[in-house]
Amino acid sequence: MNIASPSTGWFARLRDGLRRTKEGILRPFEELLRRGKVDEEFFAELEAVLLQADVGPATTEKLLGRLKERVARERLVEAEVLKEALATEVLALFSSCRADLDLSARGVVYLVVGVNGVGKTTTAAKMAAHMRKEGIGVLLVAADTFRAAAIEQLETWGARLGVEVIRHGPGADPAAVAFDGLAAARARGYENVIVDTAGRLHTKANLLEELRKVRRVVEAGLDGRRLCSLLVLDATTGQNALHQAQVFREVVGTGAAVLTKLDGTAKGGVAIALVDRIGLPIALVGVGEGIEDLREFVPEEFVAALFGA
Amino acid sequence: MFSSLSERLQEIFRRLRGKGRLSEADVDAALREVRLAFLEADVNYLVVKDFIARVRARAVGKEILESLTPAQQVIKIVHEELTTIMGRAEAKLDRAAVPPSTVMLVGLQGSGKTTTAGKLGLYLRKQGRGVLLVAADLRRPAAVKQLQVLGEDIGLPVYVGTARDPVAVCREGVAEAGRRGLDYVLLDTAGRLHVDEELMAELEEIKAAVRPVEILLVADAMTGQDAVNVAKTFHERLGLTGAILTKLDSDTRGGAALSIRAVTGAPIKFAGVGEKLEQFEVFHPERIAARILGMGDVLSLIEQAQRTLDQKKARTVLTHLRRDEYTLEDFLTQLQEMRKMGPFDQLLAMLPGGMAKGLKGLRFDEKEFVHLEAIIRSMTPDERRRPQIIDGSRRRRIARGSGTTVQQVNRLLQQFEESKRLMRQLTEASRFGRGGRFPFGL
Numbered sequence A: 001m002n003i004a005s006p007s008t009g010w011f012a013r014l015r016d017g018l019r020r021t022k023e024g025i026l027r028p029f030e031e032l033l034r035r036g037k038v039d040e041e042f043f044a045e046l047e048a049v050l051l052q053a054d055v056g057p058a059t060t061e062k063l064l065g066r067l068k069e070r071v072a073r074e075r076l077v078e079a080e081v082l083k084e085a086l087a088t089e090v091l092a093l094f095s096s097c098r099a100d101l102d103l104s105a106r107g108v109v110y111l112v113v114g115v116n117g118v119g120k121t122t123t124a125a126k127m128a129a130h131m132r133k134e135g136i137g138v139l140l141v142a143a144d145t146f147r148a149a150a151i152e153q154l155e156t157w158g159a160r161l162g163v164e165v166i167r168h169g170p171g172a173d174p175a176a177v178a179f180d181g182l183a184a185a186r187a188r189g190y191e192n193v194i195v196d197t198a199g200r201l202h203t204k205a206n207l208l209e210e211l212r213k214v215r216r217v218v219e220a221g222l223d224g225r226r227l228c229s230l231l232v233l234d235a236t237t238g239q240n241a242l243h244q245a246q247v248f249r250e251v252v253g254t255g256a257a258v259l260t261k262l263d264g265t266a267k268g269g270v271a272i273a274l275v276d277r278i279g280l281p282i283a284l285v286g287v288g289e290g291i292e293d294l295r296e297f298v299p300e301e302f303v304a305a306l307f308g309a
Numbered sequence B: 001m002f003s004s005l006s007e008r009l010q011e012i013f014r015r016l017r018g019k020g021r022l023s024e025a026d027v028d029a030a031l032r033e034v035r036l037a038f039l040e041a042d043v044n045y046l047v048v049k050d051f052i053a054r055v056r057a058r059a060v061g062k063e064i065l066e067s068l069t070p071a072q073q074v075i076k077i078v079h080e081e082l083t084t085i086m087g088r089a090e091a092k093l094d095r096a097a098v099p100p101s102t103v104m105l106v107g108l109q110g111s112g113k114t115t116t117a118g119k120l121g122l123y124l125r126k127q128g129r130g131v132l133l134v135a136a137d138l139r140r141p142a143a144v145k146q147l148q149v150l151g152e153d154i155g156l157p158v159y160v161g162t163a164r165d166p167v168a169v170c171r172e173g174v175a176e177a178g179r180r181g182l183d184y185v186l187l188d189t190a191g192r193l194h195v196d197e198e199l200m201a202e203l204e205e206i207k208a209a210v211r212p213v214e215i216l217l218v219a220d221a222m223t224g225q226d227a228v229n230v231a232k233t234f235h236e237r238l239g240l241t242g243a244i245l246t247k248l249d250s251d252t253r254g255g256a257a258l259s260i261r262a263v264t265g266a267p268i269k270f271a272g273v274g275e276k277l278e279q280f281e282v283f284h285p286e287r288i289a290a291r292i293l294g295m296g297d298v299l300s301l302i303e304q305a306q307r308t309l310d311q312k313k314a315r316t317v318l319t320h321l322r323r324d325e326y327t328l329e330d331f332l333t334q335l336q337e338m339r340k341m342g343p344f345d346q347l348l349a350m351l352p353g354g355m356a357k358g359l360k361g362l363r364f365d366e367k368e369f370v371h372l373e374a375i376i377r378s379m380t381p382d383e384r385r386r387p388q389i390i391d392g393s394r395r396r397r398i399a400r401g402s403g404t405t406v407q408q409v410n411r412l413l414q415q416f417e418e419s420k421r422l423m424r425q426l427t428e429a430s431r432f433g434r435g436g437r438f439p440f441g442l
């Protein structure tokens, strides 16, 4: 897959986004570097930087612990060297947990899930746009039958992209829509299918049960295709993303996550906590509302943008 | 893996209460835990820092060292500081001297503005107000249609302009509400990033054009550290009069509430607590503070119960409970009423930490409910009144009669006992809740 063009690479956009923040992660880092020397205060400030990026207290403590060990072992004193060491530690976390997702692959059914308003429908449309461009036959399935005008929202995208949308009426059984979607894909020879589902909180047992049913129906109708459940997470979300990941993974067997809204000022440090504590890798990132604003998640670029390498 | 904030604080304070007197080191140890809990709750780093410093300044020193009950003093100070930030009183929606009162809803993408417009509209309509909804989100596909559908559901008119410019749509919408002699006009604006210069300028234009009495930031309760940047920028550009917290029915510890309040000083006025349009309530700051401290939101629970429950039935159950005559009939009535109130997990989340923990096994879903009902219906009246007489052979008979298994019957009887215990605790909890007292005797 290659959806990161150099000029508008999400790395650049992300870095711009970070620069915009007053308490951006770069600034404190640069200040830290100016201090030059590594002492207790250096670590306290480093902690502040990580916490403010939503890395979360547990993963922050773990990273700082490892860093302190290295400082003692390798007698590091230069702040600059230490920053590199930290980047290495974070990359080690990411490389132990990589996403196995290729948007240019054929024969895949994507089940797009997540809590309300995170960007599921937009992400589904962005994915479909990418596949269209690659010449892959793709079908969108409007399995959000709950939210007002959710079907129309997906249909609008479908019409703009020239992608067929399978739909039922509002209030219909989402599993039945998914069933029809897969049948239509079989009948009309579409290679990929993207199922957009209703936003639901991970605390609603009955709605999760409904999602389980959709998954079962999709699994039964795969017809040789591969199922890829994608959890959409909003980069603005704090540590609650970990709960979401835990629950959704159990319900739909999520293989990877999409981190949206990275064009804002949220640093998305929760991505680090996700691999560290849940073992859920990020596959894609959303960097805007436009149809093109979807990028592959590249840990090296993310870490570089986060730490201003 | 994730212990709740209130459970954590209870644990810390239990340790503190075990001691007679507090040293400076004790206070610091406790505050380290408080800090960690707050950070895990997504309270902004700087807000936490400030909070801890303030509590420490008050806790370490005379007040603590000379006090006879130092542990209680620390708890009290933490609670007071929390309440100071969150504010004490419920904030009311402002009204314009000359109607219509214009309310602008603003916020990031996906924070829940459109749904909130519907919810607030319904809330005002129920108070007998005339309301017009204005569809000013011309960016997201089908956003206008979404508001139209909501308006139809709750019987409120929706203004859909012909202009392609949201400023014009808002201006026309407000004029329309004036012509119709309505009390409130709610502007559903498009979601936007606080750093999007062009779109933020557009909001300023709307503000200048319609002079709203309320500009409310609609924010997701699950927001992390960035909540301060978002709230601060929206506040600087528009002068927020308040905020509405959405998705509070999630299991978030809601640190964003504290962050938003701390950086803007604007009160949180309402909270969205479910996907249904009536799941919307006035925000009670002191209850949130109490909930964080581990009291559970007992007051909210009672209020919600009063709104939805059949009062006569509820009273009967309570009377039985007091006289220790709580039966399986009462249990069934309660289950039926609870089903009306919404997801059980949500009710659990409102209870104090310890109580919720004991009840985790009591979760049930719709399917299970059908079984529970069938089991109880297969019992004789005598069995329902005196469950202790249900022996092995009766259990087998009940299982056969209800099309369930003996294990399911056993489980139901266990759940009945759990429920009885909970109901007793709850009636006790509501007693100190009403009296405004804390469980730890403040």
Ligand SMILES: Nc1nc2c(ncn2[C@@H]2O[C@H](COP(=O)(O)OP(=O)(O)OP(=O)(O)O)[C@@H](O)[C@H]2O)c(=O)[nH]1
Binding pocket: A114, A115, A116, A117, A118, A119, A120, A121, A122, A123, A144, A147, A150, A197, A198, A199, A200, A260, A261, A262, A263, A264, A285, A286, A287, A288, A289, A293, B109, B110, B140, B191, B193
């Ligand atoms: N800035 C920005 N906005 C985004 C991004 N992805 C989605 N959005 C916006 O977020 C809002 C919500 O997106 P939707 O795709 O409707 O979210 P959803 O998860 O389908 O929402 P529900 O179906 O209501 O649960 C829309 O206004 C999108 O334009 C992103 O990467 N960046």
Ligand SMILES: [Mg+2]
Binding pocket: A120, A121, A122, A144, A150, A196, A197, A198, A199
């Ligand atoms: Mg959607």
